[in-house]
Amino acid sequence: MAARNKKPTRLDKIKLWLSPFLAWPMRYLNRLVYFLGWMFLSFLLLIGTGLWLFFSSLPDVEQMTYSELRQQAEVRLESKLKKSSNSHHWVELKNINRDLLYAVVMAEDARFFQHQGIDYSALLDAMVANIKKGETRFGGSTLSQQTVKNLFLTPQQSYFRKLQEAFITRNLEQNFSKNEIMELYLNMAEFGPDLYGVGDAARYYFDKKPTGINAAEGAWLALMLPSPRRYHYTLYQNRNVTSSLKRKYQRILQGMHQSSYISSVQYRRYLSMINQVNWPKKT
Known part of the structure; x- marks a missing residue:
């Protein structure tokens, strides 16, 4: 019961006050990280495909x-x-x-x-x-x-x-x-x-x-x-x-x-x- 009635600290109040302002940037930051992750994977796939095509085109001397x-x-x-x-x-x-x-x-x-x-x-x-x-x-x-x-x-x-x-x-x-x-x-x-x-x-x-x-x-x-x-x-x-x-x-x-x-x-x-x-x- 005592824990439930505990008063919020100053840090809790600051977080509560900032949360509306941080919601929008965090949402787009998550999207950016997700996009960059796919870009990196696509880049690795492109490099891998290019290397495979390059070496497969060489004569087997x-x-x-x-x-x-x-x-x-x-x-x-x-x-x-x-x-x-x-x-x-x-x-x-x-x-x-x-x-x-x-x-x-x-x-x-x-x-x-x-x-x-x-x-x-x-x-x-x-x-x-x-x-x-x-x-x-x-x-x-x-x-x-x-x-x-x-x-x-x-x-x-x-x-x-x-x-x-x-x-x-x-x-x-x-x-x-x-x-x-x-x-x-x-x-x-x-x-x-x-x-x-x-x-x-x-x-x-x-x-x-x-x-x-x-x-x-x-x-x-x-x-x-x-x-x-x-x-x-x-x-x-x-x-x-x-x-x-x-x-x-x-x-x-x-x-x-x-x-x-x-x-x-x-x-x-x-x-x-x-x-x-x-x-x-x-x-």
């Missing part, structure tokens, strides 16, 4: 054999040459001169045999260059990344495609040897209009098999790789050897000389060949 990768490459090349009179002839790595192989490595990815598929220092350099120029270009791709692009992806430049490329490259490097990746790259790289692979490039430009290509010829072929259709016109048809191309040619041979792939005598002799107007001879 881990389950593929090298012969299946080669078949995938040949299908891709046949598709590219569908409307062309040119054909493609696959060349195994053992039938490619070491000088040609290392000239391409020096030109496109000097750390190919050291990195695990992605050269982060090259990516950082490309990022810094983009910031300085105020551009957004995707540079710093390794030979492994270029192989993945040629095998599975489109030439479209986007962050989504680069993310796909990075994941597939990691799997490719973990499941296949550097020599296998190199053979795929050298057979899929474009060296001119509808001209794919070092075998056909060696025959077209030098009328040689890839076993007979020396370091100078390999360095010249490597000059075509960044933009083969453009350089086929300027470098091969018009014989316009710019100063930047000469510097790159020298850098390739210098790297091969420093790595003891060619001698000092070969280095000096090969350097002068880029200045020969009729080299290589037009077929």
Whole structure:
């Protein structure tokens, strides 16, 4: 009975007085918390669905054999040459001169045999260059990344495609040897209009098999790789050897000389060949 007749305290009176004013804000606060909770769950669901779609869209490289990768490459090349009179002839790595192989490595990815598929220092350099120029270009791709692009992806430049490329490259490097990746790259790289692979490039430009290509010829072929259709016109048809191309040619041979792939005598002799107007001879 005494508890029932207990007088309300000052705090009870304050709560009673404030309750009409707090009812409206608390009701909307509860709704806001409920809404934010659903938004968070929806966001998690969206992220989960996106990740599932992303990873399910990637080729299962881990389950593929090298012969299946080669078949995938040949299908891709046949598709590219569908409307062309040119054909493609696959060349195994053992039938490619070491000088040609290392000239391409020096030109496109000097750390190919050291990195695990992605050269982060090259990516950082490309990022810094983009910031300085105020551009957004995707540079710093390794030979492994270029192989993945040629095998599975489109030439479209986007962050989504680069993310796909990075994941597939990691799997490719973990499941296949550097020599296998190199053979795929050298057979899929474009060296001119509808001209794919070092075998056909060696025959077209030098009328040689890839076993007979020396370091100078390999360095010249490597000059075509960044933009083969453009350089086929300027470098091969018009014989316009710019100063930047000469510097790159020298850098390739210098790297091969420093790595003891060619001698000092070969280095000096090969350097002068880029200045020969009729080299290589037009077929």
